[in-house]
Amino acid sequence: MEKIVILTGAGISAESGLSTFRDEGGLWAQHRIEDVATPEGFARDPALVQGFYNARRVKAAKAQPNAAHEALARLQRDWSGEVVIVTQNVDSLHEDGGADSVIHMHGALSGALCAACGHRWTSPPEMAVGERCPACAAPSARPDVVWFGEMPYHMNTIYDHLSEASIFAAIGTSGQVYPAAAFVHEASLSGARTVELNLDPSTGASSFDQVILGPATETVPRWVDGLLAQR
Numbered sequence: 685m686e687k688i689v690i691l692t693g694a695g696i697s698a699e700s701g702l703s704t705f706r707d708e709g710g711l712w713a714q715h716r717i718e719d720v721a722t723p724e725g726f727a728r729d730p731a732l733v734q735g736f737y738n739a740r741r742v743k744a745a746k747a748q749p750n751a752a753h754e755a756l757a758r759l760q761r762d763w764s765g766e767v768v769i770v771t772q773n774v775d776s777l778h779e780d781g782g783a784d785s786v787i788h789m790h791g792a793l794s795g796a797l798c799a800a801c802g803h804r805w806t807s808p809p810e811m812a813v814g815e816r817c818p819a820c821a822a823p824s825a826r827p828d829v830v831w832f833g834e835m836p837y838h839m840n841t842i843y844d845h846l847s848e849a850s851i852f853a854a855i856g857t858s859g860q861v862y863p864a865a866a867f868v869h870e871a872s873l874s875g876a877r878t879v880e881l882n883l884d885p886s887t888g889a890s891s892f893d894q895v896i897l898g899p900a901t902e903t904v905p906r907w908v909d910g911l912l913a914q915r
């Protein structure tokens with residue numbers, strides 16, 4: 685049974701209207717990473733950080749999954765082996781498009797985390813500064829997203845999947861953020877065929893066996909059709 689492991693990034697949600705980070709006009713052109721995506725930034729100015737994620741939560745709630753998200757859900761349903769989707773995205777468009785058990789390595793906008801005791805719960809649409817944790821009552825609610833300097837989630841599970849992958853695909857990610865950027869090497873070492881699907885070649889494009897360029901809503905359904913036709 686061939687296992688397919690898929691890593692997705694902001695590019696897969698771009699055609700659903702959600703901003704990427706490093707493209708022209710992307711989120712990191714408008715906000716400083718150290719201000720809105722680090723624990724130090726949150727400690728310095730929680731209102732700025734909560735405002736940034738509240739705005740992203742509002743936009744993400746209005747976004748619809750696109751043909752690329754739906755094609756990956758179809759692959760999960762119709763492939764004879766296992767299809768594991770690992771995403772760096774904090775939106776829920778894979779799930780909204782019908783995917784199952786998506787691994788959110790950078791957390792999710794739908795989650796709240798207590799910075800004091802580590803308790804997790806569902807985030808309200810707008811998280812207020814100093815919102816209290818329902819478990820320990822500390823005024824320490826934060827978005828349950830992974831910031832720079834923090835360990836991404838589910839890493840052991842992800843490395844286990846990569847070690848068993850027959851096919852590894854990276855979709856819509858610039859390959860500039862580790863550890864995700866190194867997954868292609870892990871998968872190659874395990875003997876997987878590797879493919880990148882992206883608008884432009886990523887930083888690590890030369891590490892892949894195959895690179896397919898174009899918008900995800902076109903390339904991903906075509907790639908999925910090809911895989912399912914081969915079976």
Ligand code: OAD
Pocket residue numbers: 692693694695696698699704705706707710721772773790830831832855856857858859860861881882883884885886898899900901
């Ligand atoms: P980036 O913004 O770094 O890269 C987005 C990639 O998507 C680029 O390579 C684009 O060429 C590509 N792209 C844009 N539109 C596309 C489309 N329509 N179809 C296909 N590809 C398209 O976003 P990520 O790689 O996801 O982390 O960024 C990785 C991490 O960096 C994020 O999870 C976030 C960020 O800082 C944290 O905040 C911890």
